[in-house]
Amino acid sequence: MVLHTKSHESADPSQQRLPVNFLILGADRVGKSALTVRFLTRRFIGEYGEIETVYTHNVAVDGTEVCFNIWDSLYSQNREGTTLPTEQQMRWADGFILVYSICDRDSFEVARRQLQQLRRAKGGRAPAVVVGNKRDLCHRRAVSGEEGRLLALASGCGFLEVSAAETYHGVLLAFHQLLGLVRESKTVAKKAAGLRGIVRSVSAVFGGKRNKVTLGTQGDDACL
Numbered sequence: 758m759v760l761h762t763k764s765h766e767s768a769d770p771s772q773q774r775l776p777v778n779f780l781i782l783g784a785d786r787v788g789k790s791a792l793t794v795r796f797l798t799r800r801f802i803g804e805y806g807e808i809e810t811v812y813t814h815n816v817a818v819d820g821t822e823v824c825f826n827i828w829d830s831l832y833s834q835n836r837e838g839t840t841l842p843t844e845q846q847m848r849w850a851d852g853f854i855l856v857y858s859i860c861d862r863d864s865f866e867v868a869r870r871q872l873q874q875l876r877r878a879k880g881g882r883a884p885a886v887v888v889g890n891k892r893d894l895c896h897r898r899a900v901s902g903e904e905g906r907l908l909a910l911a912s913g914c915g916f917l918e919v920s921a922a923e924t925y926h927g928v929l930l931a932f933h934q935l936l937g938l939v940r941e942s943k944t945v946a947k948k949a950a951g952l953r954g955i956v957r958s959v960s961a962v963f964g965g966k967r968n969k970v971t972l973g974t975q976g977d978d979a980c981l
């Protein structure tokens with residue numbers, strides 16, 4: 758079940774609006790809901806239940822009203838043993854946060870597999886940030902910071918280690934890092950679309966001229 762919830766509405770209707778869809782991925786109990794709720798409310802509650810939710814949250818960032826749609830997913834395995842993300846989720850999302858717990862090596866492997874799935878489906882184009890959560894449990898660390906950083910680097914993603922339990926700042930940085938990557942990719946896509954438009958117009962003009970020349974030649978031939 759996916760619930761939809763809304764946080765505060767835009768205060769200034771004249772402000773530029775940017776909607777972004779973020780999908781939060783990762784194994785069970787790594788802190789996906791904790792990270793999401795921390796970003797939305799600045800609070801850490803402790804227990805979050807097993808509810809899949811899409812939150813909507815409007816925030817002003819650098820003069821733009823950013824409308825964050827955040828899908829806090831549930832980790833599940835289908836009969837073939839393949840895990841999320843689903844086709845529908847991948848089509849929906851502009852950006853991905855892949856969460857693992859630094860004290861759970863299996864969860865790191867899940868994040869690695871989900872990242873591979875993502876890259877296979879969307880190529881290098883999908884903006885993503887790998888997040889190692891539960892940094893406050895350093896004494897139980899099972900995944901080094903280097904490993905996390907290397908995984909992210911190899912897949913062209915951002916990387917951060919955070920503690921949803923202890924601080925808001927790291928969580929905020931992770932969401933904003935992803936926002937930066939999504940904005941970048943939207944600008945590149947817009948430029949590419951603009952360029953394709955120019956190429957289409959130019960080829961229409963020259964294509965038209967070429968037709969005219971051909972017709973003219975035929976006309977000349979007809980005069981002879």
Ligand SMILES: Nc1nc2c(ncn2[C@@H]2O[C@H](COP(=O)(O)OP(=O)(O)O)[C@@H](O)[C@H]2O)c(=O)[nH]1
Pocket residue numbers: 783784785786787788789790791792802803804805806890891892893894919920921922923
């Ligand atoms: N120590 C610690 N516990 C955390 C942290 N983030 C989440 N948790 C705990 O980990 C458990 C699973 O968190 P939850 O957000 O429900 O995980 P999800 O299944 O990935 O959504 C809960 O008991 C949380 O209180 C963290 O940064 N540090």
Ligand SMILES: [Mg+2]
Pocket residue numbers: 789790791805806807808829830831
């Ligand atoms: Mg959850």
